[in-house]
Amino acid sequence: MSAVIESHNHDDHHHGPAKGLTRWLYTTNHKDIGTLYLWFSFAMFLIGGAMAMVIRAELFQPGMQIVEPEFYNQMLTLHGLIMVFGAVMPAFVGLANWLVPMMVGAPDMALPRMNNLSFWILPFAFFILLSSLFMEGGAPNFGWTFYAPLSTTYAPPSVTFFIFAVHIMGASSIMGSINVIVTIMNMRAPGMTLMKMPLFVWSWLITAYLLIAVMPVLAGAVTMMLMDIHFGTSFFNAAGGGDPVLFQHIFWFFGHPEVYIMILPAFGIASHIIETFSRKQLFGYASMVWAMASIAILSFVVWAHHMFTVGLPLAAELFFMWATMLIAVPTGVKVFNWVTTMFKGSITYETPMLFAIAFVVLFTIGGFSGLMLAITPADFQYHDTYFVVAHFHYVLVPGSIFSIMAAVYYWIPKWTGNMYDERLGKLHFWLSFIVVNVTFFPQHWIGLAGMPRRIPDYALQFADWNMISSVGAFLFGASQILFLFIVVKTVMGGKKATPEVWEGSRGLEWTVESPAPYHTFTTPPKVS
Amino acid sequence: MFKKATTSLNKTLLTGFVTLFSSNMFAAWGDLNMTEGVTAISKEVFDLHMLIFWICVVIGLVVFGIMFYSMFAFTKKKNPSPASFHENTKLELAWTVVPFLILVFMAIPASNTLTKIYDDTEGDINIQVVGYQWKWQYKYLEDDIDFFSNLTTDWDEIYNKTPKGEFYLEEVDEAVVIPVGKKIRFLITANDVIHSWWMPDFAIKQDAIPGFINTAWTIVDEPGIYRGKCTELCGKNHGFMPVVVKVVTQDEYDAWVQDKKDAAFRMAELTEKDWSVAELTERGEGIYLKNCVACHQVNGQGITGIFPNLAGSDVVLNDKARNIEILMEGVQGAAMQSFANQLSEVDMASVITYTRQAWGNAENGDGEIVVPKDIVEYKKPKV
Numbered sequence: 031m032s033a034v035i036e037s038h039n040h041d042d043h044h045h046g047p048a049k050g051l052t053r054w055l056y057t058t059n060h061k062d063i064g065t066l067y068l069w070f071s072f073a074m075f076l077i078g079g080a081m082a083m084v085i086r087a088e089l090f091q092p093g094m095q096i097v098e099p100e101f102y103n104q105m106l107t108l109h110g111l112i113m114v115f116g117a118v119m120p121a122f123v124g125l126a127n128w129l130v131p132m133m134v135g136a137p138d139m140a141l142p143r144m145n146n147l148s149f150w151i152l153p154f155a156f157f158i159l160l161s162s163l164f165m166e167g168g169a170p171n172f173g174w175t176f177y178a179p180l181s182t183t184y185a186p187p188s189v190t191f192f193i194f195a196v197h198i199m200g201a202s203s204i205m206g207s208i209n210v211i212v213t214i215m216n217m218r219a220p221g222m223t224l225m226k227m228p229l230f231v232w233s234w235l236i237t238a239y240l241l242i243a244v245m246p247v248l249a250g251a252v253t254m255m256l257m258d259i260h261f262g263t264s265f266f267n268a269a270g271g272g273d274p275v276l277f278q279h280i281f282w283f284f285g286h287p288e289v290y291i292m293i294l295p296a297f298g299i300a301s302h303i304i305e306t307f308s309r310k311q312l313f314g315y316a317s318m319v320w321a322m323a324s325i326a327i328l329s330f331v332v333w334a335h336h337m338f339t340v341g342l343p344l345a346a347e348l349f350f351m352w353a354t355m356l357i358a359v360p361t362g363v364k365v366f367n368w369v370t371t372m373f374k375g376s377i378t379y380e381t382p383m384l385f386a387i388a389f390v391v392l393f394t395i396g397g398f399s400g401l402m403l404a405i406t407p408a409d410f411q412y413h414d415t416y417f418v419v420a421h422f423h424y425v426l427v428p429g430s431i432f433s434i435m436a437a438v439y440y441w442i443p444k445w446t447g448n449m450y451d452e453r454l455g456k457l458h459f460w461l462s463f464i465v466v467n468v469t470f471f472p473q474h475w476i477g478l479a480g481m482p483r484r485i486p487d488y489a490l491q492f493a494d495w496n497m498i499s500s501v502g503a504f505l506f507g508a509s510q511i512l513f514l515f516i517v518v519k520t521v522m523g524g525k526k527a528t529p530e531v532w533e534g535s536r537g538l539e540w541t542v543e544s545p546a547p548y549h550t551f552t553t554p555p556k557v558s
Numbered sequence: 559m560f561k562k563a564t565t566s567l568n569k570t571l572l573t574g575f576v577t578l579f580s581s582n583m584f585a586a587w588g589d590l591n592m593t594e595g596v597t598a599i600s601k602e603v604f605d606l607h608m609l610i611f612w613i614c615v616v617i618g619l620v621v622f623g624i625m626f627y628s629m630f631a632f633t634k635k636k637n638p639s640p641a642s643f644h645e646n647t648k649l650e651l652a653w654t655v656v657p658f659l660i661l662v663f664m665a666i667p668a669s670n671t672l673t674k675i676y677d678d679t680e681g682d683i684n685i686q687v688v689g690y691q692w693k694w695q696y697k698y699l700e701d702d703i704d705f706f707s708n709l710t711t712d713w714d715e716i717y718n719k720t721p722k723g724e725f726y727l728e729e730v731d732e733a734v735v736i737p738v739g740k741k742i743r744f745l746i747t748a749n750d751v752i753h754s755w756w757m758p759d760f761a762i763k764q765d766a767i768p769g770f771i772n773t774a775w776t777i778v779d780e781p782g783i784y785r786g787k788c789t790e791l792c793g794k795n796h797g798f799m800p801v802v803v804k805v806v807t808q809d810e811y812d813a814w815v816q817d818k819k820d821a822a823f824r825m826a827e828l829t830e831k832d833w834s835v836a837e838l839t840e841r842g843e844g845i846y847l848k849n850c851v852a853c854h855q856v857n858g859q860g861i862t863g864i865f866p867n868l869a870g871s872d873v874v875l876n877d878k879a880r881n882i883e884i885l886m887e888g889v890q891g892a893a894m895q896s897f898a899n900q901l902s903e904v905d906m907a908s909v910i911t912y913t914r915q916a917w918g919n920a921e922n923g924d925g926e927i928v929v930p931k932d933i934v935e936y937k938k939p940k941v
């Protein structure tokens with residue numbers, strides 16, 4: 031892709047950012063909103079991470095030491111909700127805000143005021159959710175999957191606030207997705223056909239469609255809960271003729287696409303970074319697009335693999351097993367493409383590349399355990415044990431979160447105009463890479479050995495590896511403070527970045543200067 | 559909530575590291591895998607698990623092998639001019655079709671085993687398993703045996719006041735007893751929230767869902783005591799409701815059934831007996847500690863906002879009829895369940911009497927006691 035760029039510097043005098051707090055409150059600028067999303071998600075990452083530290087501290091040894099079981103359940107619930115809805119998703123939306131308009135050669139997102147709204151309702155959602163910690167009866171304590179009737183008849187009163195918070199998060203996600211779709215569909219630079227779009231744009235286009243499809247389903251589920259709790263309905267109450275399993279079908283019909291929502295943008299990011307640092311065009315662009323589309327479509331027909339033990343009929347178990355195994359095919363294609371891109375490349379290992387490679391390897395390990403979990407008879411043993419915890423943390427932490435960190439290192443010179451400190455970046459990578467494995471790899475073993483998830487205390491045979499896992503978790507938590515330091519240091523100053531930043535970078539965002547001007551592509555570039 | 563956090567954390571860390579480096583942790587690699595179990599099905603499941611595991615390992619070695627080779631062989635230093643290829647239809651087709659075939663190869667044995675697991679025709683012995691917050695009830699449908707199985711690990715062990723025993727959190731007051739070689743069918747359901755009945759050695763994990771009856775079956779050939787757990791988050795004490803199954807010979811099983819029937823007969827006699835306040839209170843304290851402390855706490859004060867205070871509660875002080883009704887029927891929309899099926903008339907009467915006597919309630923309220931006959935009376939159909 032090549033582009034003709036004109037300089038738009040003269041615009042800055044008229045349309046620069048406002049001063050002070052109002053810049054951030056009233057902003058409709060995609061770069062400002064992207065920054066807000068990224069900082070917000072990092073704050074949530076730290077809060078959710080602190081809760082993980084409480085969990086791992088309690089599990090450091092058998093016996094109850096630090097918190098009560100009741101509070102432990104609140105921690106594991108909020109940790110899950112905050113990491114999913116507060117850390118990973120907003121981080122990807124922040125990246126989309128920063129990058130999608132620049133990548134497609136658009137001046138901004140298509141719906142800038144809605145963009146402002148979709149960000150600014152989020153802090154309220156999480157304020158409401160976190161405030162439940164201080165309510166009588168405590169915060170939600172039923173797990174991030176909030177299965178009824180534990181989350182309805184047996185829930186603490188704060189569940190109503192939780193429901194309201196989820197509604198707000200859903201509204202924010204839907205608005206964000208509409209914005210992404212409208213921008214991509216209508217504001218691409220002349221000449222940029224769909225099959226010429228950068229893969230991050232493709233990954234977000236698909237993600238946005240998934241979000242629009244499933245967020246209303248989640249809203250439906252929590253609304254039914256609200257009705258059961260306050261208005262005397264019995265959607266999920268067996269005593270009133272309702273069906274607790276229905277809740278799980280609805281939840282996972284949202285929940286399974288949701289897990290791909292949290293990984294598809296990572297696929298896009300990894301593709302860009304591996305391509306850049308291999309100095310070689312990405313292998314199999316078209317098959318990458320088709321693989322993502324297949325994964326997205328399959329994600330709608332595999333939800334019941336989360337429910338193999340609820341007593342589904344044999345035919346359903348077989349169908350969901352086969353459909354789930356099928357997902358390994360497009361996922362495999364993506365991994366093979368990344369490896370082949372590196373093959374005969376000319377590779378250097380800057381921090382983003384290290385994170386991207388770790389992403390490919392560790393995400394693949396998470397994929398292997400995912401394949402094992404798909405095998406229904408074996409799942410009867412794995413289900414709801416630490417094996418599952420290990421599996422989804424492998425795809426989410428060294429998967430999604432490593433990809434987000436890779437993205438930050440990769441694009442931060444473009445955002446700030448400064449290079450990050452490469453030595454510190456590598457230190458951050460190696461620390462994170464080693465301890466993330468120390469934390470989560472042993473969890474495969476304690477899960478296979480029979481330790482259920484979501485328990486505050488465990489039998490003695492699980493003690494040793496739980497302790498090691500906890501030590502890993504504390505170190506992982508500490509390593510992320512280093513990340514914060516590196517980012518702040520880069521924002522404050524550093525070696526000036528060139529427009530291209532990286533030797534092998536491709537794409538429109540690298541044609542504008544670093545830092546990217548407040549307004550870019552007010553005249554669309556031409557893509558040949 | 560963070561009680562004595564810092565000092566105890568320091569101590570924990572210290573003792574933690576001592577155990578970490580002195581224990582025989584690396585002696586037990588066998589314990590880090592799935593159990594093979596003791597039934598034909600569980601062994602098949604284990605083989606399936608190992609098959610998939612090794613397939614994943616081989617694929618991983620090939621893919622990561624090529625990747626690591628590329629990482630070392632094609633650095634900028636060694637290969638300054640990158641190749642320019644970026645697609646190859648044949649290659650891409652191959653790595654779509656080959657994984658698909660491997661998946662088919664895995665799906666066939668998996669589907670076979672699953673079909674066997676689903677063959678849940680009538681068992682020789684049918685046991686209904688009911689999940690409660692936080693205990694299991696077992697009802698032997700043919701023999702009319704019915705009991706609850708509670709964790710027996712002492713709270714002092716859990717709170718680190720006394721040393722932890724060998725079967726910490728894996729021991730119960732009454733295990734399910736089944737004979738070897740018979741087909742046992744479990745009919746699994748729940749009374750309040752969703753639980754999940756997991757017995758790793760039988761490869762059975764089946765959710766216990768209110769309003770549904772799920773089935774699972776097993777034939778065990780080796781006598782022994784097998785330990786499992788609840789695996790669905792079911793509230794505060796989810797971690798404290800283990801499953802223990804004792805597999806015995808047919809003779810031992812028959813003797814056990816007879817014992818249980820005799821015990822039921824003796825219980826009926828106790829109901830008729832005239833009880834003193836002291837006797838009821840003493841018996842009731844034991845029942846209370848086993849069934850009620852999880853929510854209402856040892857001091858009867860509950861947890862503000864979630865579990866009501868019994869010490870000085872109006873109902874416990876002055877409303878005997880409502881007091882009985884709450885225990886018999888539970889409280890709609892709250893965690894308080896019905897204990898009508900969980901406690902015998904004697905135990906029900908004694909636990910109510912205990913709460914009406916303890917914590918100064920006798921002095922502050924009407925001090926009326928409940929005797930087993932009151933409960934029998936309550937259970938009679940009302941006209």
